[in-house]
Structure formats: structure tokens, C-alpha cells
Amino acid sequence: MSTETVNTDIKMRELMVREALNEALCEELARDERVFIMGEGIAQRGGSYKVTVGLLDKFGPKRIIDTPISEASFTGMCVGAAITGMRPVVEILFIDFTSLIIDQIVNQAAKYRFMSGGKGRVPMVLRTQGGSGNGLAAQHSQSLEAWYYHTPGLKVVMPSTSYDAKGLLKSAIRDEDPVVFIEHKLLYMDKGPVPDTDYTIELGAGDIKRPGNDITLVAWSGMVKRTLAAAEELSAQGIDAEVIDPRSLVPLDKEMILSSVRKTEHLIIIQEAIRRGGVASDIASIVQEEAFDYLDAPIKILAGKNTPIPFNVNLEKACVPRQEDIMRAVKEILNT
């Protein structure tokens, strides 16, 4: 379910998230010759998760560029190219590796517009991928959106479906400011309907993935699917949960969350990232400040455990909120 109105004449196709992302890149490359892509193994190999497959053949080596393992500098290159009018998209294979580019993103890209008194802009997209779930262990499984959420000057987008992935990526490329676009490694093969047409999704517009009246569940990226599954099962037990996916964390669709909470009077926020200093805590603080009188129960946060992600599959699973954790928390909050 989506808040966007989709013309019924338009043909819908079932696309994997990675195919939807590929279409977005393809369309934007064709639409705007200032767009180019850099990253490790993205051209000839088509990317580790196959998001950039076929782009080299269509757009050539000048615009689809394989780089050495020099993350800090090829990310910085995108900053420089963006300042001078290009629209680069850089891929960093794992969000864990963005520790290598943090100066260029946090000190350069995020601040240039501000430091130049608004005269310079950095219209670049950092595409990266995070999350746990397939045994990639501590340095390839992190959920680090809070690092970028915390930095003024960046937008942070985290799609959960094929439809959202395509529309949001197109908007990110067209945006005048740097966007950190975080994909989830477990979602690339998920299929979903995507219209056969040019559409964009506004950054900062959340989506009610499931309407409901009893409790508001806010989740993004990999947690949306799990939260929706929990909501479906709860529905069979007579609990009507509303599931909100903010889709972009910066800007955040605060109003959508607040108006849902005013209706349901209960809120649980589910994030894969560890709790300490996380986005969920910030959303909770916003809601308690702005809708305290509507709340019937304390806001609950379900978050990743405070640990590096372990390799062992059972230990790994124990580190992030599971469907049963969500269901248990809902019942606890609703006292049912």
C-alpha cells in the first residue's frame, strides 16, 4: 500500500529491488548527461549486488567508472565534480567502508553549501548498503544511518521496497544537496510492483505501509518487512496496527508519525541499528515533546543489541529485532 496515486492505466511489473535501482540509474543517466557513476567493480562486473549491471554497455566507460580501492579519494572526487555542476553517484559497497570516506562526506560534502554562504551546492548521491542477516560478520553488517542522520547538511534515505527504491533514488539524483542512500543487503532480491513509467518520490514523504487504529509501528529499511509480517499476524488476533515507513530519515516526515500517534495513542519504533545514540531514540524524543498528551503508554523502542554483529547465524539473529519481538512488544504496550 502506498500513498502515491498510481494511474491504473500504467503497467505494473514485479521487479526486484536491485532491478528497480538499476532502472532508476539507467533512466537518470539517459535523462541527464551530467550524471555519472563511480565505484569498485560497478562497471565491468556490474556491482557486487548487480545494481549497476548493463550500465557500462549503455553509457560507456566515461560515465560508468570502475575505481581502485581508494574510497576516500573517489568519494572526494564526486564532491569536486558535483560542486562544478556534475551529478555523480558514488557506490560504497558496504556502509561499514564509509568509515574510510567520512571526512569527504561529513567535512566536505555536507558542509560546502553552508561554508560557502549558500553559493556552492553538492548534488551528489552516496549509494551504500548496510544491515545484517547473511553471515558477513562485524565489518560488513552494520547499520550506521545514525552517523549521517547526525550530520547537518546530509539527506538520509532508506528504501524498503522496489517501488520506493526506484522513486527515491531518482529524487536523490535530482536533489541539489548530498544524499546518503542506504540500501539493505537482504532486500535486493525482494520483488515488488513497479510502474512502467517515470515517477519520483519526494524525499521527506513517509508512507503508510499498513493503515491501522490500535498502535503505530515506525520502521524503515530491513525492519519494514518484519514489522508488516508482525502486523498481519496481530491482525488475526484482533490488533489493528498502523505501519509507517518514513523512507527518508532526513528529512523526516514528522507529521505523518505524529498524526498516526494522535490517532492510535501508542508507538513502537523498530530499528536494526543499535539503540544507543540512534535514530529511534530521536524520533521518540520528538513524539514525546510534540504529542505527549496523546500517548496512552510509554513509547517503546526495539533496536539492535549493543554489540558488533557476530558471525554465527544464531548469534547474529539474536542481535536484531525479530518478528516475535515486535509482536510481544505490541501486546505488552497494549496490555493484551
Add this chain to the structure above:
Amino acid sequence: MKAYSREFLEQLYRTLYTIRVFETECIKLYRQGLIIGYFHPYLGEEAVATGACAALREDDYIVSTHRGHGHCIARGGQLNKMVAEVLGRETGYCKGRGGSMHIADIATGNIGANGIVGGGLPIGVGVAMGVHVRGSDQVTIIFFSDGACNNGVFAESLNLAAIWNLPVVFMLENNQYAVSSPVEEMSRVPDLYKRGEGYGVEAHQVDGNDVLAVYEKTCEAVDTCRLGKGPVLLEAKTYRHSGHHVNDPGTYMPKERLEYYRARDPIKIARNNLIEHARCTDQDIEAIEQHINQQMEKAIEFGKNSAQPSVEAFLEEIETN
């Protein structure tokens, strides 16, 4: 020496002297408490920016450093806006949001100064990548220092520019100190241009206090880049006349070496060029200097009389961040 027109030699001198006056006068403002924060003077290094920027076309680019006032002036920056910016005023280049370390003048192709040592290197290579993708022949000069050479992005950036033959002149201003650490202690090979060879990058060393030497080498490097045979690494050997920033007395700088470089002051060298090769008299030169002194006085007046940024407007501006 090659034959140069009097007009050209005067132009170089004007730029050098303007940088000298800007830095000298701003240090006074700093001592008076009117400029706060970090202020890194370019005193003693003026010939590098002046010679290098003189070799560029109007549509070319430069990327600067935390010691960036000289680059901005040499690229045609306006004193009014520079003074206003270092005073933190609304009329400054960055409306007082940037300050000394972040002056950018996109209109003159100056992508800007940078508070991070080495931070501008990849940005400059990316400017050149944009040029490459657009199929244009603009050249980018990246100014950086001996200190930045020991940051990882130097190695990465040199290699990236090399594998794609990008039109970049890496202008290494070897002022022989990374903040306070002498270059010969921080790297085993203090002739840093030699690092180019390992990356397959054409590299040369040049006297960074001789504006014409810098100009000539940069012209060659720029030509090489325009022909699609870049990048080129140039090491301009020079020396600061003072510490790292205004409040650093530079006690670690050996007296004899400082004296040696002060005797080879880039302003003196350029002045001699005017007298020996352009038949300028002392009075001619004084007239040039007088004019610049007046411009600087006016710029300081402009800066001092400019409004502080409005806090209310600022808070409104960041409301939607």
C-alpha cells in the same frame, strides 16, 4: 630570462604585493582582536599562487588550502569580500559562515579553501573528472602542502588522476613544515616531487620564491594537461616567514634558514625583475604599492562597516535543515 612585457611583470608584482599587504594588514586586525579563530598567513609563499594562477585561463579551476588567502587573491578574488569574510561579516564571500579557512569564490573557479589538510586533493581530482566527462579542456590546479603529502588521499589522488590522465596540476607548496614538523623529519625523501615517478606522473621541482620560475613551469604543466597528457606534479620549494598561524611564534624554525629565505623574499625577487627587465623605477613601484595599500585600506573600511550576519535570519535559514 625570457622576455616579458612590463605590463605582465607589473601584474605579477601587483598580485604578489596584494597578498603581502592583505596578510600583513589582517595580522594587525587579528592582534586588535577583530579577527578571531585560526588565520594562516601565506607570507613568504606568495610567488607560488601568483605564478601558478597566472598560467591559467579564466574558465580553469583552483582548489585551495587552509593557507588560502594567496590563492584566492591570485585567482582574482576581491579584497572587500575577503576582508569582510575574515571579519565574519554578511558581505563576505561566505556571508560570515565560512571564515578564513573556507573562503570559496566559485565565480572565479576557486573551489575554495579547506580546513582539512589534504581534504582538497580528491575534490580537485573530481573537478577534473567532471571536465573529463563533459569533454572540456579546462585545467585544475590543486594547491596542497608537504604536510598533505603524508596523508593517504595524496597517494590515492595522484594515482586516480594518473590512471584517467586527468588535467590536474598538483601544486605542492613545500613550505617545509607540516604545522611545526620539518619535512626532513616527516619523510625520508624531502624532495617530494620524486613521489610522482612511482605513479607514472611527470614531476618537477621549481624555486617557489621565484614567481617567473613558478609561472614558466606551471605554463608547461598546464599545456601538458590541456593536451590530455596530465596530470603533472610540481613541487615549489618555499618557506613560511612566520609560524603556522598568527599565534604560533614559529620558534622551531631555525634562524639561519629563515634568514636565507627572507633574503630570497619573493617580493624582492619580483621587484628586481621590474627594475632590471622592465625599466621600472623605485617611484613606479611605489606608485603600484601605494595604490594597493589604498585598496586594502578601503577593503578594511568596507569590512569594518559591514553588518554582522543577523542571528534571526540565520536561525530561520537553518530551521528546515
